[in-house]
Amino acid sequence: MMHKVNPESSQEKRTLSIQAEEAGVRLDRYLTSVLSGISRTAVQQLIVDGAVLVNGHTGKSGYTLRGGDEVQVFSLKMHTKATNIKPQSLPLDVVYEDKDLLVVNKTAGMVVHPAPGHYDDTLVNALIARYPDLQSEGSEQRPGIIHRLDKDTSGLIIVARNAATHSALAEQMKRRGIVKRYLALVEGVVALDQGSIDAPIGRNPRHRQQMAITAVGSREARTHFRVLERFPRHTLLLLELETGRTHQIRVHLKAIGHPIVGDPVYGSGSIIRGSTLKRQFLHAYQLRFTHPTSGTIINLEAPLPKDLQAVLNQKSFL
Numbered sequence: 001m002m003h004k005v006n007p008e009s010s011q012e013k014r015t016l017s018i019q020a021e022e023a024g025v026r027l028d029r030y031l032t033s034v035l036s037g038i039s040r041t042a043v044q045q046l047i048v049d050g051a052v053l054v055n056g057h058t059g060k061s062g063y064t065l066r067g068g069d070e071v072q073v074f075s076l077k078m079h080t081k082a083t084n085i086k087p088q089s090l091p092l093d094v095v096y097e098d099k100d101l102l103v104v105n106k107t108a109g110m111v112v113h114p115a116p117g118h119y120d121d122t123l124v125n126a127l128i129a130r131y132p133d134l135q136s137e138g139s140e141q142r143p144g145i146i147h148r149l150d151k152d153t154s155g156l157i158i159v160a161r162n163a164a165t166h167s168a169l170a171e172q173m174k175r176r177g178i179v180k181r182y183l184a185l186v187e188g189v190v191a192l193d194q195g196s197i198d199a200p201i202g203r204n205p206r207h208r209q210q211m212a213i214t215a216v217g218s219r220e221a222r223t224h225f226r227v228l229e230r231f232p233r234h235t236l237l238l239l240e241l242e243t244g245r246t247h248q249i250r251v252h253l254k255a256i257g258h259p260i261v262g263d264p265v266y267g268s269g270s271i272i273r274g275s276t277l278k279r280q281f282l283h284a285y286q287l288r289f290t291h292p293t294s295g296t297i298i299n300l301e302a303p304l305p306k307d308l309q310a311v312l313n314q315k316s317f318l
């Protein structure tokens with residue numbers, strides 16, 4: 001017998017044991033049937049995010065369950081319905097807006113969507129307060145969100161205002177038609193003027209909240225970079241994502257020995273001497289995409305915020 005699990009009362013991890021009568025069902029269909037208040041699309045996103053393990057290994061949506069399998073679901077609360085999210089009037093820097101979509105210049109320190117331990121004061125809370133129609137689309141905890149930025153990464157992020165636009169932009173993202181460029185100040189002097197980092201990224205098996213370059217349960221990941229300016233001990237890079245894996249830039253830059261300045265997870269966490277910088281020096285600088293309705297090419301740019309520009313102004317310390 002299948003027992004419904006209520007995400008609102010769940011912890012960050014649920015463990016489910018597959019009974020003989022439950023065998024033969026696809027993993028995504030099974031989870032959709034036993035988890036209350038969560039759609040199949042959200043379940044599939046959980047699986048893609050590496051938040052579902054089957055017998056200790058990263059699950060796949062099409063996996064056929066067998067009796068005795070153990071399924072672990074992490075961060076279940078992240079995928080509850082948008083109707084459970086509290087609208088909050090928070091400052092938003094909207095740099096582009098029409099009836100179909102908007103582009104927000106997210107400030108550092110703002111989480112994009114509700115997650116375990118952080119259910120309020122997110123970009124989604126602010127969006128549904130200003131644009132209530134987003135909440136009526138029936139999406140989960142990420143209404144309108146096409147892609148994500150880390151909490152302490154500032155810059156441009158696209159938000160769809162209706163289901164048709166969301167679907168079209170998601171498909172454009174899948175085809176790699178959305179160009180995302182970032183600015184990053186990294187430790188050390190990068191020797192190559194430009195180059196590419198091609199290394200698969202998956203969940204770090206020892207630290208589930210972190211990503212790592214690994215051949216196990218990973219997905220292809222490619223980052224292209226170009227040197228904008230070299231300093232005695234640091235380098236300013238312009239980066240373009242070919243793929244969009246979680247923490248991709250931060251993991252890839254660590255892998256080549258040039259972690260982002262101020263990154264507490266994938267770098268040394270050190271900051272520039274004399275600086276008041278309190279986060280990693282990473283900014284989503286440029287966006288280019290095709291408007292799903294008009295077919296117009298949208299080019300947008302967000303200058304460096306004051307805290308990052310102040311670091312670059314201290315050239316004698318770089």
